[in-house]
Amino acid sequence: MQSRTQGKLYLTSPAFSQGERIPTRYTCDGENISPPLEIRNLPKYTESLVIIVEDPDAPRGIWTHWLVWNVPPSNLIEEGVVPGIQGTNDFGRLHYGGPCPPQGLHHYYYRIYALDVMLNIKEGTGRQALLRVIGQHVLAMGELMGVYSRYNVMMA
Numbered sequence: 001m002q003s004r005t006q007g008k009l010y011l012t013s014p015a016f017s018q019g020e021r022i023p024t025r026y027t028c029d030g031e032n033i034s035p036p037l038e039i040r041n042l043p044k045y046t047e048s049l050v051i052i053v054e055d056p057d058a059p060r061g062i063w064t065h066w067l068v069w070n071v072p073p074s075n076l077i078e079e080g081v082v083p084g085i086q087g088t089n090d091f092g093r094l095h096y097g098g099p100c101p102p103q104g105l106h107h108y109y110y111r112i113y114a115l116d117v118m119l120n121i122k123e124g125t126g127r128q129a130l131l132r133v134i135g136q137h138v139l140a141m142g143e144l145m146g147v148y149s150r151y152n153v154m155m156a
Contacts, residue, residue, distance in 0.1 A: 009142030010040040011112050015079070022108060022146040026079075028100030029150060033080035034066065035110075043114050043139040046073040048084070050113040050134055052127065055099065057106040064089045064127045065108065066096045069119045069134075087125045094124060099148035107147055114140040 015035040016022050024030040039049070049071035055063040067087030077083050082095070091097040099108050115137040121130070 007041055007043060007140045009042065009112055009114055009140045011110060011142040011144040012038045012040075013110070013144060013146075014038065016146045018144060018146075020146060022099055022148045027098040027148055030098070031080075032096070032098045034077075034096040034098075036079040037077040037110065037112070037144070039075050039077070039112055039142070041140065041142075042073055042075070045116055046114040046139060048115050048118045049073060050115060050119075050130070051077070051083075052109075052111045052113075052130070053096070054109050054111070054127075055101070055106050056109070057101070057104075058090075059102065062127075065091075065098065067125070067127060067130055069121070069130065073114070085119075085121075085123050087123070087127065087130055090127075099146075101148060101150060103150075105147055105149040107145055110144045110146070112142050113138050 013035050026035045051068040053066040066089055068084045071084035086094040089097050113134055116139050117137050119133055121133055
């Protein structure tokens with residue numbers, strides 16, 4: 001994916017900073033809505049954005065919380081909105097599934113990809129298929145990592 005990358009996207013959120021605790025509002029213990037995301041350094045020829053939210057600390061490997069593509073290029077994605085076409089997450093649903101770790105502290109990666117095309121794939125497509133399709137079209141990528149544990153038990 002990196003061979004065509006023209007630069008780095010800068011992904012931030014007014015809700016939490018890199019490495020900080022994700023507010024409960026954006027988790028299964030709160031309103032379970034997506035946090036606001038701010039994107040900087042979009043490449044000139046960006047046609048669409050892809051958002052993938054994952055937890056690599058899940059007991060059975062990477063757990064996908066959200067897949068969205070064909071997001072119009074923008075510097076802001078508002079909280080709680082569905083900005084594009086959604087894929088099926090590992091909860092088996094077509095929506096944002098916020099952090100909800102069974103135990104301990106988990107790391108959640110909010111990744112954004114700038115693509116040179118709009119994707120022609122069906123709603124409900126899964127993570128692996130989405131990654132295969134975007135591979136040749138990524139212009140830039142950025143990520144924001146936040147942490148979360150349930151019941152206020154913060155473990156290192």
